[in-house]
């Protein structure tokens with residue numbers, strides 16, 4: 001048995017290689033995607049850390065496809081990730097929360113067999129006040145036949161993800177990812193510029209401590225949502241109240257609940273009938289990690305991972321975290337909010353379980 005000392009640290013590279021060896025047929029391409037994401041994360045961390053110094057704070061005049069004002073760091077982070085992946089021959093098509101359409105691999109570069117979706121800098125409205133932000137990513141296998149990837153490759157149910165993760169730019173920078181073999185966390189050691197294994201095989205505590213929800217929307221919630229929140233807060237006299245913690249930066253809220261036990265809720269409400277968060281860039285990847293850590297994620301009607309997406313920027317209500325807390329949602333029959341013209345489809349197709357490599 002290897003005794004871990006200060007000189008026998010496990011770098012993210014070593015960990016990925018060791019996981020890859022469990023799959024003799026692995027080509028190393030998925031591992032390459034994870035390294036590239038770790039590298040992009042380090043570059044973004046560097047920009048986030050020096051944001052106040054480099055005069056790159058504040059909003060640009062551009063708005064993204066969701067109609068939100070883009071921060072300069074969103075634009076930079078988006079560019080960093082696109083450039084980290086557009087030439088490596090591993091990815092055939094990408095989609096970003098910050099871009100309206102699909103992102104094709106430029107002519108002259110070979111498209112690969114994987115598909116990447118990402119939110120380059122989630123929670124960016126928090127940057128100006130020095131609150132943690134994060135990058136979230138999701139990887140699928142290409143399913144269409146052409147050399148290039150297309151929309152169909154990007155619109156797959158989350159259950160088909162082969163890898164997903166996030167990078168949290170907090171008091172330290174951490175990367176948490178899964179390839180379907182557990183969820184593992186790595187902390188960036190800035191003195192050597194390496195992500196080191198710090199949280200192997202994360203298990204979300206069964207006993208939840210935290211409730212994360214923005215209850216400024218309470219007036220717009222349907223009655224069932226109000227009752228659910230009263231239950232979480234112990235106001236119905238049935239259980240002990242959860243502590244309320246809400247950063248307003250999904251990665252930070254999710255990460256705290258993943259390590260400490262809890263549930264994050266972003267319900268649908270009258271003014272946001274499908275919620276706010278995006279299925280492909282936020283809910284799916286975090287749901288994959290939550291399930292791998294023994295937790296769960298639902299939109300109130302079924303597992304997030306079984307939703308068959310119809311649009312790139314589709315939104316979804318989200319309840320995610322410790323399993324017992326997420327299961328509680330089923331006891332409160334939430335009214336079905338479906339945007340006009342958008343069928344609310346669950347995948348009827350059987351989907352393969354994620355493995356490290358095809």
Ligand code: AFP
Nearest residue numbers: 122123124125126214248249250251
């Ligand atoms: P921004 O990227 O605009 O800051 O939005 C962050 C976010 O998508 C997610 O990270 C938060 O959990 C959620 O929105 C907060 O939304 P509310 O301000 O409506 O609570």
